[in-house]
Amino acid sequence: MSLPFQSAAILGAGLMGRLLAVTLARAGCNVDLFDAASPTADGAAARVAAAMLAPLAESAVAPASVVRMGHYALTRWPELLAPLAQPVFFQREGTLVLWHRQDAAEAARLARVLARTTQQVPELAPMQTLDGSGIAALEPSLGQRFAQGLLLPGEGQLDNRALLSALLATLENSPNVQLHWQSPRAPSDFSPGAPGQPDRVIDCRGLGAKPQWNALRGVRGEVIRVHAPEVALQRPTRLVHPRYPLYIAPKPGGVFVIGATEIESDDMSPASVRSTLELLSAAYAVHSGFAEARILEIATQCRPTLPDNLPAIRQPHPRVLQINGLYRHGFMIAPAVLDAAMELLVHGRSQLAQSLGLEISDT
Missing domain, CATH: 3.50.50.60 (FAD/NAD(P)-binding domain)
Structure with missing residues (x-):
């Protein structure tokens, strides 16, 4: 160039x-x-941040232009990472979306949104519907904890x-x-x-x-990092939640990033008790091994956002x-x-x- x-x-x-x-x-x-x-x-x-590369999953809150940018990045990131002075963890094992029975109606609404997204952006791999055995085949440690789920193939994350x-x-x-x-x-x-x-x-x-x-305005997010050697998840997992999209992103070394609240505020004070309890309780509901996890960090940050x-x-x-x-x-x-x-x-x-x-x- x-x-x-x-x-x-x-x-x-x-x-x-x-x-x-x-x-x-x-x-x-x-x-x-x-x-x-x-x-x-x-x-x-x-x-x-969790650094998830999940354009279809993010279409729940993002328009088609952002989805297209995210799809572009999935193949561009390996090219950007290759010449760097140090290796960087990168994977494309897809995103797993799960929900509890009481949130089935919200999950059905989300599935309709994702289906519309794949019509608008046909280059995306379509979602796959999973039953309990399909979930267990992807994530054996979850066993039969969930009866239904979605796999969004090809989505990724990095460290x-x-x-x-x-x-x-x-x-x-x-x-x-x-x-x-x-x-x-x-x-x-x-x-x-x-x-x-x-x-x-x-x-x-x-x-x-x-x-x-x-x-510009700040949108506050709260993220928890834990060390959970008893938890084995192979890919980012999203839990349908009535208030905000919650995710668990596995990183190298048994570290998991759990987030993220979304609050219209540029307040940079420490995380609230309510947010912390909600995030940790939701993670425990996905995998009981998080009960013995060690909290490494509870962090807040404000994302720069335009109207x-x-x-x-x-x-x-x-x-x-x-x-x-x-x-x-x-x-x-x-x-x-x-x-x-x-x-x-x-x-x-x-x-x-x-x-x-x-x-x-x-x-």
Whole structure:
């Protein structure tokens, strides 16, 4: 890829900032990456996430454009992971959807939504209906605990923290990348194109960009990480829940990520007792082995969200690009947003964004 510029300042070293920095550096660009926090991404929404790649499952709360971006990412992620400096756990064993008898009506409604999605986005693999023996064949540890379920084939997940670490290691090994930690910056701190200044400024700060993008709001999520060596689940499992979609995502080393509440608030205080009880009780209802799990972390984070809950790229000034609004779908749609942004930077337009329904504007 031939870039029409030689240098870029990227603001924000969360998921999107790191992906862009690695991609631009590999293309020969001199990159300065600025972040208000530390290399551990402790201020990034990406650190508190399950990193599930589940476009059909997410269609319960997301429109077709997000589903298409998620489907695009399923084959793009292995290409992005392969050249990184460290290995990253990635799998595509599908998503298992389960429900208790009292939630059968809600499960039937969800199944209708998923069926409509596969009509709108026919490239998705259709869901498969499971009985108790079918569930046990996929997840023997669940036995006959559930009488019915759905398998969403081909969906996947990755290890979010391993990915952030691998991106960091790759950047640290890149001779044309300068990393600036505890260094908050805004687009107004630069005059892109002027002597001694970067050719481009790319703002990926999430909620940190709210002063420049007033429509942004925070949507709070609460996630629990546990170590449960007695639990054996091979794939992300979603439990139909009357208040919010609950998931259990198995990670390497017997670690499970359990989430996620969704609260319209930018409150970053610790998780509530109610949310914690609901999440842990639901996990125990799926597998009794969670009773002996050890709680590693109860974390909260606010996802950067625009009014329509959709991602957007905009160019408010010449040579300045802003990327934001990835909401709860960050890992699922990041490759599509990355590739669309790169097309825009190289060609001044993005055919990919147009085909997937990703908004690009000049305001």
